[in-house]
Amino acid sequence: FHVFDFCFAPQEKKLMEEIERLKDEIHGCDENVQNRRSNITSMESQIAQSREGFNIYKEKRDRLHDKRKSLWNQENGLTAEIDKLRAEVEKAEKSLDNAIPGDVRRGLNSVRKICKSYNISGVHGPIIELLNCDEKFFTAVEVTAGNSLFHVVVENDDKSTEIIKHLNRQKGGRVTFIPLNRVNAPRVTYPQSSDVIPLLKKLNFKHDYTPAFS
Structure with missing residues (x-):
């Protein structure tokens, strides 16, 4: 009996070691599976x-x-x-x-080209481009102002003199200038009546151009 135990003791020990190794391996696999499951959940x-x-x-x-x-x-x-x-x-x-009369139209086009070519500032443009009003007053403005609508407003007479010099040299047409520094607006007395409304009060324009419209 003791001899039998002696023979199987090393084998039993070896089996126990193998079992422990397998347990460790299984534990490692369990941890690996758990980690994989955790990774899967995270993913x-x-x-x-x-x-x-x-x-x-x-x-x-x-x-x-x-x-x-x-x-x-x-x-x-x-x-x-x-x-x-x-x-x-x-x-x-x-x-x-x-x-617009042909020579005036040609003159206005020439003024634009001259101002651009010679970099002349202080040229505000023709009256017709500087005012605005209700459409119902268009005819009244046209009849009252006539060709004055195409007079060109400039800052001062030096500007008009310079442009006229180029116009004459180029034979660029006819233009009438209104230098703001030379305009003396007349004092006008209107009838005191509810039936009379000065047309000027129906026009919209920049305050700086007031002398040209007076």
């Missing part, structure tokens, strides 16, 4: 967050896409409106050109 959370973020950005992209389409539609509408207004301006300019 699933990241995937869920990424999916949520993707959905948010997708919604944002869709909103921006809709906004872009809306802006395109607005741009197309504005472009059409601008084209319409441009056509109306061209039509109005042609009508205005037809209303």
Whole structure:
């Protein structure tokens, strides 16, 4: 009996060591599995967050896409409106050109070119471009002012003298200038009646140009 125990003692010890080793290996595998499960849970959370973020950005992209389409539609509408207004301006300019005597029209065009070429400042433009009023007064203004609407307002007589010099040399047409430093506005007394309204009070223009309209 003792001999039998002696024979199996080393083998039992070896088996016990193998069992302990396997237990350690199983424990290591359990830890590895647990770590993998933890990693999977973390990755699933990241995937869920990424999916949520993707959905948010997708919604944002869709909103921006809709906004872009809306802006395109607005741009197309504005472009059409601008084209319409441009056509109306061209039509109005042609009508205005037809209303201006040829030599005066040529003179106004020459003044613009001269001012640009020689960098002449202090030239405010013709009266017609410096005033604004209700459409119902257009005819009254046109009849009252006549060709004076095309007189060019300048800061002082030095400006007009310089421009006239170039006009004469270029034979650039006829222009009448209104130097603001030379205008002496007459004192006008209007009838004190509710039926009388001075046309001047219906015109809108910069205060600096008041002498030219008096």
